[in-house]
Amino acid sequence: MKIAFLDQSTIGPSVRISKPAFAHDWVDYDNTSPDEVLERLQGVQICITNKVRVSASVLKQLPDLKLICVAATGFDNVDIATCDELGIVVSNVRGYAVNTVPEHAFALIFALRRSLVGYRQDVINGEWQKAGTFCFFNHPIKDLAGSRLGIIGSGTLGKGTARIGEAFGMDVVYAERKGAAEVRSGYTPWQEVITTSDVISLHTPLTPETRGMISTPEFEAMKQKPILINTSRGGLVDEAALVGALDNQQIAAAGFDVLTTEPPQTDNPLLGILDRPNVIVTPHVGWASEEAMQTLWDQLISHMENFHKGTPTNAVGSAGR
Incomplete structure (x- = not known):
């Protein structure tokens, strides 16, 4: 079985590299450009990709x-x-x-809340x-205790961020989906979260519905002039509108680990x-602690071995279910 990793350079040097127990031929590519994907996946049974795009047109040429x-996690x-149509299992x-x-x-x-960057530079x-x-006192300093933390996205990472906020005495609220007709139990209306939060942290997948979910109307509604944090996906925020919001002092600060x-x-x-x-702005390294990367690698290998045994794990499409 031939295995190809299209962007192996996205795995840090501290990871203890293991390989599947079954017989295989493994090929690593540091990075793969869009026009190299098809050629590199010819004859390959298992593809590993972190951020390299595998499009429908390419998939249809890989029997x-x-x-x-x-x-x-994001796929x-x-x-x-197309993977479902072709019977290709996708595991994250x-x-x-x-x-x-x-x-x-x-x-x-x-x-950002304590202006550490500004004071260090001073x-x-x-x-x-x-x-x-x-x-x-060149820059503002504010406590976290007693401030409101608005979480957009209530999955594992949103809940993990909420737990830290609660430990520091923050009032944590989860935003209901933008445009939702009803507010679920345990959630706060979208507009209320946007209007009243001192810190807003994004932890939601990038989908057609969430792309550009924070833009000029949201910034204009941010009465508390919050800090905006994005460790999820860059496309969730209109970046030009973000710069405008900073220029117009509609928000206090921005901390981004992801860009469009x-x-x-x-x-x-x-x-x-x-x-x-x-x-x-940090270079998409929020996920990349040494402990997390080792866990990620171990999961990848287990998915391959489970697939080889006929019991796919973490399937995100219908093909592996």
């Missing part, structure tokens, strides 16, 4: 392909409907980021040394404001 292992880079990894993503979200929240620039007193295009292109509007003390 040998039987399993796609997505090295992530919007694979055409699931789940639960591996239960600690790392919420911790990263709160690293961003802490840094010391580097010599501002403290020239202050003439033991401290100074990754790596970002030179025309990404956020790249022009990285020197601001209330903006932090």
Whole structure:
């Protein structure tokens, strides 16, 4: 059985690499461009991809392909409907980021709520040394205790972030789906969360319904001028509108670990404001603690072995059920 990993460079060097117990021929590619996918998957039975897109047109030209292992929870880079049509099983990894993503979200929240970036730069620039007193107040500092944390997305990662917020005395609320006709028990109306939250953290998949879910109307409604945190998917937020919201002081700060295009292109509007003390952009590493990456790898191998035994696990389409 031939196995190809299309973007092996997305797995960190600390991971202890194991391989499936069954006989196989394994090929690693550091990265794969869109025009290389078809050629590299010819004759392959198992494809591993983290972010490389496997489109419908490519899938229809791969009669040998039987399993796609997505090295992530999100699987919007694979055409699931076509996989179902062709009988290709798609398995993702789940639960591996239960600690790392919420911790990263709160690293961003802490840094921005207490203006750590701005104050660190002040010391580097010599501002403290020239202050003439033991401290100074160039940037706002606010407590987390007593503030409202609005969580958009109530899955494992949203709940993990909520638990940390509750531990710090925050008033945590889960947003009902945008445009929902009714509010479920345990949820708060979308508009109320947008209007009243001091911190808003996104933990929802990118789908046609959620793409661009935070844009100009939402920023205009953010009366509390919140910190906006996105450790989920870049396409959830209109990035040009985000820059406008920062310019217009409709939000206090932005902490993003994900962007619409990754790596970002030179025309990404956020790249022009990285020197601001209330903006932090990290390169999609919220998922990548050493512990989480090892768990992810171990799951990938188990999915291949289970598929080989005839019992696919974590199938996201109908083909493996």
